[in-house]
Amino acid sequence: xxxxxxxxxxxxxxxxxxxxxxxxxxxxxxxxxxxxxxxxxxxxxxxxxxxxxxxxxxxxxxxxxxxxxxxxxxxxxxxxxxxxxxxxxxxxxxxxxxxxxxxxxxxxxxxxxxxxxxxxxxxxxxxxxxxxxxxxxxxxxxxxxxxxxxxxxxxxxxxxxxxxxxxxxxxxxxxxxxxxxxxxxxxxxxxxxxxxxxxxxxxxxxxxxxxxxxxxxxxxxxxxxxxxxxxxxxxxxxxxxxxxxxxxxxxxxxxxxxxxxxxxxxxxxxxxxxxxx
Amino acid sequence: xxxxxxxxxxxxxxxxxxxxxxxxxxxxxxxxxxxxxxxxxxxxxxxxxxxxxxxxxxxxxxxxxxxxxxxxxxxxxxxxxxxxxxxxxxxxxxxxxxxxxxxxxxxxxxxxxxxxxxxxxxxxxxxxxxxxxxxxxxxxxxxxxxxxxxxxxxxxxxxxxxxxxxxxxxxxxxxxxxxxxxxxxxxxxxxxxxxxxxxxxxxxxxxxxxxxxxxxxxxxxxxxxxxxxxxxxxxxxxxxxxxxxxxxxxxxxxxxxxxxxxxxxxxxxxxxxxxxxxxxxxxxxxxxxxx
Numbered sequence: 001x002x003x004x005x006x007x008x009x010x011x012x013x014x015x016x017x018x019x020x021x022x023x024x025x026x027x028x029x030x031x032x033x034x035x036x037x038x039x040x041x042x043x044x045x046x047x048x049x050x051x052x053x054x055x056x057x058x059x060x061x062x063x064x065x066x067x068x069x070x071x072x073x074x075x076x077x078x079x080x081x082x083x084x085x086x087x088x089x090x091x092x093x094x095x096x097x098x099x100x101x102x103x104x105x106x107x108x109x110x111x112x113x114x115x116x117x118x119x120x121x122x123x124x125x126x127x128x129x130x131x132x133x134x135x136x137x138x139x140x141x142x143x144x145x146x147x148x149x150x151x152x153x154x155x156x157x158x159x160x161x162x163x164x165x166x167x168x169x170x171x172x173x174x175x176x177x178x179x180x181x182x183x184x185x186x187x188x189x190x191x192x193x194x195x196x197x198x199x200x201x202x203x204x205x206x207x208x209x210x211x212x213x214x215x216x217x218x219x220x221x222x223x224x225x226x227x228x229x230x231x232x233x234x235x236x237x238x239x240x241x242x243x244x245x246x247x248x249x250x251x252x253x254x255x256x257x258x259x260x261x262x263x264x265x266x267x268x269x270x271x272x273x274x275x276x277x
Numbered sequence: 278x279x280x281x282x283x284x285x286x287x288x289x290x291x292x293x294x295x296x297x298x299x300x301x302x303x304x305x306x307x308x309x310x311x312x313x314x315x316x317x318x319x320x321x322x323x324x325x326x327x328x329x330x331x332x333x334x335x336x337x338x339x340x341x342x343x344x345x346x347x348x349x350x351x352x353x354x355x356x357x358x359x360x361x362x363x364x365x366x367x368x369x370x371x372x373x374x375x376x377x378x379x380x381x382x383x384x385x386x387x388x389x390x391x392x393x394x395x396x397x398x399x400x401x402x403x404x405x406x407x408x409x410x411x412x413x414x415x416x417x418x419x420x421x422x423x424x425x426x427x428x429x430x431x432x433x434x435x436x437x438x439x440x441x442x443x444x445x446x447x448x449x450x451x452x453x454x455x456x457x458x459x460x461x462x463x464x465x466x467x468x469x470x471x472x473x474x475x476x477x478x479x480x481x482x483x484x485x486x487x488x489x490x491x492x493x494x495x496x497x498x499x500x501x502x503x504x505x506x507x508x509x510x511x512x513x514x515x516x517x518x519x520x521x522x523x524x525x526x527x528x529x530x531x532x533x534x535x536x537x538x539x540x541x542x543x544x545x546x547x548x549x550x551x552x553x554x555x556x557x558x559x560x561x562x563x564x565x566x567x568x
Contacts, residue, residue: 092464092465096459103483116469144559144560146561
């Protein structure tokens with residue numbers, strides 16, 4: 001998995017998405033544009049309902065845009081009218097987890113390359129064991145996901161995605177359900193994997209600290225309709241560990257992001273109140 | 278960090294081993310469950326004995342007593358010709374079991390196949406669902422004449438009717454099972470490059486399995502129900518036929534023996550379906566027992 005020079009440039013151009021279920025226009029995304037470099041860790045933060053997941057689903061090929069385009073290394077991923085098409089070049093780690101509970105960990109992790117005919121069973125299993133060991137998981141290959149803890153499941157799922165050697169890794173609030181301690185452990189594993197073989201990561205969260213701790217770039221989005229409010233470069237050296245969290249620069253960036261997002265969170269909250277009233 | 282994770286990995290590995298039988302039995306003996314079960318069964322038989330045999334309570338005295346029934350059942354020379362030691366008894370059991378096994382097997386194969394197709398293809402569902410919903414509520418008893426008209430011989434109508442009840446239940450539960458699978462698994466499978474066939478065999482069928490087995494349990498019960506109904510109407514052998522015959526010839530002890538046999542066989546067959554289900558869904562039993 002040598003990351004550099006193998007693509008992964010994501011380009012989002014005026015992306016827009018309007019849901020129109022019962023004649024009521026709901027603008028989820030409006031004129032969103034930004035680029036990521038190959039091997040960049042891009043984190044999108046924003047209040048709930050700002051269209052983060054819609055954007056991720058459009059990249060992944062689960063959903064279609066109503067305006068604008070998304071490119072991956074120059075090829076069109078999404079544009080209005082183009083049927084959504086998922087692919088193993090963009091692997092997703094889902095918010096609620098999507099390991100197949102009826103298959104063993106090893107089956108889950110190796111199924112991608114085997115089904116695509118990229119690797120034989122032996123080779124895939126060897127690589128899977130190596131990667132699982134890399135994230136501190138040995139001896140669980142024959143278990144079913146149901147008997148794993150939340151933090152273990154997340155790591156297995158990241159390994160399953162990486163086994164496909166994707167150009168972009170898409171993570172949709174993957175650590176949301178974890179307790180704070182487990183979360184920090186899994187975050188560090190993700191950072192270690194990223195530092196070893198940087199590949200483009202598109203990470204969604206509403207946890208500001210997590211966003212800055214992980215990302216090269218933090219994209220702050222507005223409340224509905226979702227637009228890009230601000231892009232903040234995180235110029236904190238890698239490798240990073242928990243000590244970074246209290247560094248002066250980190251705190252400075254955190255204040256900047258919080259200030260940007262505060263008004264939006266407030267607006268989202270008030271909009272929610274209005275919808276309930 | 279490795280130190281933090283080591284115990285987590287260790288406990289997880291412990292789930293892999295299945296609990297040995299000796300420990301399981303010891304656990305069962307220690308828990309209160311088997312004693313309540315025994316107490317429940319005991320109370321039932323004691324009430325029967327007291328109401329019928331001893332006090333001959335009004336209306337209850339018309340029933341066959343507990344002691345005469347058991348005596349007849351274990352007798353070497355039963356008064357009415359049916360006991361544990363007569364071939365006749367096993368001939369009737371075999372006739373019924375054979376019909377149920379045939380009907381249940383066909384219903385399972387066809388039911389799961391059609392149910393999966395209905396869950397998989399919107400067109401197929403649109404075509405078949407209204408008809409299914411119209412045919413399903415028709416009681417098996419109402420199908421009896423049609424089955425006799427349509428199917429040749431004496432055996433086929435009985436198997437056909439037994440099949441029918443199980444068939445609808447299996448279809449419906451399989452369909453529900455397929456529809457219950459979270460969309461996220463399909464998305465993950467498509468991202469991972471699964472073909473439609475792989476999605477069918479690796480996502481849809483195992484994902485629907487829990488519902489399918491709930492359906493099969495109900496289907497098994499439905500099989501016995503409609504078996505007895507159709508044997509009463511058109512059988513020449515079998516437990517359902519025997520129940521009615523013994524009533525007709527006032528052989529009430531034998532009637533009770535046959536009824537008890539039906540109950541035991543029904544219980545046994547349900548248990549078999551459950552065991553098969555647990556075998557096939559180890560991921561689920563591990564999940565439920567692994568706490």
